[in-house]
Amino acid sequence: MAEASTARDVNAPGYTIRFALVVCLICAAVVATAAVLLEPRQAANARLYMEKNVLIAAGLAEPGDDLSIADVDALFNRYVEARLVDLETGELVPENAVDARAFDQRAARSDPESSRPAPANKAGIHRLPERAVVYFIRRDEAVDELVLAVEGLGMWGTMYGFVSLDPDANTVRGLTYYEHRETPGLGAEVASPVWQRVWQGRKIYDDQWRARITVIKGIAGSPEDDPLHVDGLSGATVTSNAVTNLMQFWLGPHGYGPFLDRFRNGEADT
Amino acid sequence: MEHFINLLIRAVFLENLALAYFLGMCSYLACSKKMETAIGLGLAVVFVQTLTVPLNNILMRGLLDEGALSWLGPTFAEIDLRFLSFILFIAVIAAAVQIVEMAIDRFLPALYTSLGVFLPLIAVNCVILGGSLFMQERDYTLPESIVFGFGSGFGFAIAIVALAAIREKLSYSNVPEGLKGLGITFIVVGLMSMAFMVFSGIQL
Amino acid sequence: MSTVIGSGRPARFTFGPNERATLTDPLIANNPITVQMLGVCSALAITTRVDNAVVMSVGVILVAMIASLAVSLIRERIPTAIRIIVQLAIIASLVTVFDQVLEATFYEISLELSVFVGLIITNCMVLGRAEGYAMRHPPFPAVLDALGNALGYALILIVVAATRELLGVGKLLGFQVLPLTRDGGWYEPNGLMVLPPSALFVIGLLIWAMRTWWPSLVEKD
Numbered sequence: 303m304a305e306a307s308t309a310r311d312v313n314a315p316g317y318t319i320r321f322a323l324v325v326c327l328i329c330a331a332v333v334a335t336a337a338v339l340l341e342p343r344q345a346a347n348a349r350l351y352m353e354k355n356v357l358i359a360a361g362l363a364e365p366g367d368d369l370s371i372a373d374v375d376a377l378f379n380r381y382v383e384a385r386l387v388d389l390e391t392g393e394l395v396p397e398n399a400v401d402a403r404a405f406d407q408r409a410a411r412s413d414p415e416s417s418r419p420a421p422a423n424k425a426g427i428h429r430l431p432e433r434a435v436v437y438f439i440r441r442d443e444a445v446d447e448l449v450l451a452v453e454g455l456g457m458w459g460t461m462y463g464f465v466s467l468d469p470d471a472n473t474v475r476g477l478t479y480y481e482h483r484e485t486p487g488l489g490a491e492v493a494s495p496v497w498q499r500v501w502q503g504r505k506i507y508d509d510q511w512r513a514r515i516t517v518i519k520g521i522a523g524s525p526e527d528d529p530l531h532v533d534g535l536s537g538a539t540v541t542s543n544a545v546t547n548l549m550q551f552w553l554g555p556h557g558y559g560p561f562l563d564r565f566r567n568g569e570a571d572t
Numbered sequence: 573m574e575h576f577i578n579l580l581i582r583a584v585f586l587e588n589l590a591l592a593y594f595l596g597m598c599s600y601l602a603c604s605k606k607m608e609t610a611i612g613l614g615l616a617v618v619f620v621q622t623l624t625v626p627l628n629n630i631l632m633r634g635l636l637d638e639g640a641l642s643w644l645g646p647t648f649a650e651i652d653l654r655f656l657s658f659i660l661f662i663a664v665i666a667a668a669v670q671i672v673e674m675a676i677d678r679f680l681p682a683l684y685t686s687l688g689v690f691l692p693l694i695a696v697n698c699v700i701l702g703g704s705l706f707m708q709e710r711d712y713t714l715p716e717s718i719v720f721g722f723g724s725g726f727g728f729a730i731a732i733v734a735l736a737a738i739r740e741k742l743s744y745s746n747v748p749e750g751l752k753g754l755g756i757t758f759i760v761v762g763l764m765s766m767a768f769m770v771f772s773g774i775q776l
Numbered sequence: 777m778s779t780v781i782g783s784g785r786p787a788r789f790t791f792g793p794n795e796r797a798t799l800t801d802p803l804i805a806n807n808p809i810t811v812q813m814l815g816v817c818s819a820l821a822i823t824t825r826v827d828n829a830v831v832m833s834v835g836v837i838l839v840a841m842i843a844s845l846a847v848s849l850i851r852e853r854i855p856t857a858i859r860i861i862v863q864l865a866i867i868a869s870l871v872t873v874f875d876q877v878l879e880a881t882f883y884e885i886s887l888e889l890s891v892f893v894g895l896i897i898t899n900c901m902v903l904g905r906a907e908g909y910a911m912r913h914p915p916f917p918a919v920l921d922a923l924g925n926a927l928g929y930a931l932i933l934i935v936v937a938a939t940r941e942l943l944g945v946g947k948l949l950g951f952q953v954l955p956l957t958r959d960g961g962w963y964e965p966n967g968l969m970v971l972p973p974s975a976l977f978v979i980g981l982l983i984w985a986m987r988t989w990w991p992s993l994v995e996k997d
Contacts, residue, residue, distance in 0.1 A: 332873060333873060696860075
């Protein structure tokens with residue numbers, strides 16, 4: 303009997319609505335508390351992860367190094383200067399105008415106010431940010447490395463990476479892909495340090511300064527004999543082609559090209 | 573236009589939610605013993621997926637994204653509610669399934685009798701939630717999410733109908749005792765999934 | 777119905793043979809993945825590496841236990857009409873919190889698991905135990921049941937992941953176990969094992985092995 307009466311109460315419409323409201327409030331409170339409390343750590347993690355990869359591309363850290371936020375900050379303060387580039391003109395944004403380290407290029411690319419539709423390209427890029435980030439690495443006084451952010455559509459999703467160039471703005475020093483969704487074991491080798499090492503010493507541009515670096519099928523020659531080609535990822539033609547397309551796009555006239563021209567001519571106000 | 577056809581082909585074949593991402597496997601395996609049930613579930617998934625992915629897209633852009641609440645006043649412009657997306661998506665899905673069920677019952681009784689049992693099941697089918705989560709992760713626009721919703725639902729339908737056809741034939745074959753039923757089904761799905769990987773080189 | 781509730785009540789926090797059965801049955805005899813066919817999706821998608829499988833298992837164990845506890849505590853107050861959505865709301869909140877914690881602690885793993893953490897919400901195993909068991913049992917057995925099922929799930933996940941990581945790249949938890957021919961060893965990695973379909977083959981063969989070992993599991997047609 304007792305059970306029957308509770309069953310009736312429990313199914314009364316007013317009670318149902320009150321119950322639903324209480325459950326919603328409790329769930330919302332739990333979730334919101336967790337989100338608010340953990341947000342700073344998540345943001346710090348995301349930035350740490352990205353900056354760690356800048357350091358890896360620049361050769362200032364090894365993949366697998368366990369760097370804390372303090373370590374990354376120390377290395378950044380010592381060697382790295384983050385700046386923003388106006389992609390269209392190739393001019394550097396004045397240093398005091400923005401905090402380049404806090405710049406969120408992905409947010410800038412999605413926001414219609416700070417981006418524009420990309421010209422037709424094979425790299426699967428729909429929108430281009432007005433400004434993009436560049437990291438100057440100085441071991442002594444002069445800039446001895448440039449790290450640029452690249453992205454493009456791979457086989458399963460967007461691949462994000464950094465490429466590091468010598469001061470001639472042509473020779474590759476290092477490369478990382480820190481976020482991608484490529485097939486494990488095949489395309490996912492883009493993130494492998496072994497493959498990334500074969501990029502060292504390759505040239506981006508031919509003698510007419512056109513971005514020509516290409517990931518080929520099979521094995522490329524040595525960087526001296528065959529500077530414009532890179533070993534393909536075996537079994538991952540789509541990913542290999544995607545890397546070619548995105549590198550040629552970002553280092554070409556619609557990407558960092560204008561800035562790199564200025565830099566090479568000594569016109570960039572570093 | 574080309575972009576949308578490309579997206580549709582990708583969603584149906586290359587990124588088939590059942591055979592490339594293995595979503596909705598529980599109902600995929602459980603409801604593929606007979607052709608009829610497979611077609612019923614497939615249709616229900618296409619229907620609900622085409623409805624909920626764009627709906628979640630609208631809500632995501634209108635309520636959750638950073639700056640989405642700026643119409644409430646400048647103080648709300650900074651709010652980023654994306655951490656609520658799981659809850660919002662599943663609530664939308666559960667509600668949509670409920671409404672669709674009632675609507676079909678009222679206006680299309682014939683369809684209701686054929687889909688009937690499967691509609692409530694769909695609320696907890698990971699294909700549906702997965703579709704919305706992929707939509708969010710890949711940041712699709714509204715038209716893109718309509719195409720993706722339909723394509724991914726259709727891909728699931730194709731996959732489950734194909735599996736049902738194979739399993740109906742399989743009942744005539746001589747399968748080792750311990751492998752009968754679930755075991756051989758897993759292996760068949762594995763082979764189908766490998767076959768679908770052939771599509772992965774296609775780019776339009 | 778009332779006898780089920782009654783039988784559980786007197787021995788609320790004791791751990792007798794009944795409780796042990798609740799906990800251990802789902803490990804093999806009634807395993808959620810290989811026997812009940814619940815929660816299969818994530819078992820397939822994230823088992824290329826053992827560390828991913830472990831993180832996923834921890835998530836499912838925690839979410840399943842807390843969800844079953846919460847549902848069981850309020851089971852007599854939940855209106856029948858909104859039963860499922862209340863359970864989903866509880867599970868979705870727990871999963872969101874787990875996702876947030878993961879992002880704040882193991883950021884790189886959270887990138888790798890991406891949407892699959894969110895899909896714990898629709899892991900039919902979690903909802904299945906909440907709806908099928910916790911709704912009708914007091915909190916202590918409900919938690920045990922959730923723990924048992926989640927452990928059964930974790931067991932399969934880790935076995936499959938270990939097989940795939942070992943045969944696919946010769947590693948376990950990231951440590952090289954089998955020396956690869958590429959690095960001068962003897963093991964030529966099996967590329968199939970890192971591809972998604974291999975999870976299906978491994979589980980299919982696992983089911984075969986389990987049914988040969990315990991013939992009682994064979995399906996009666």
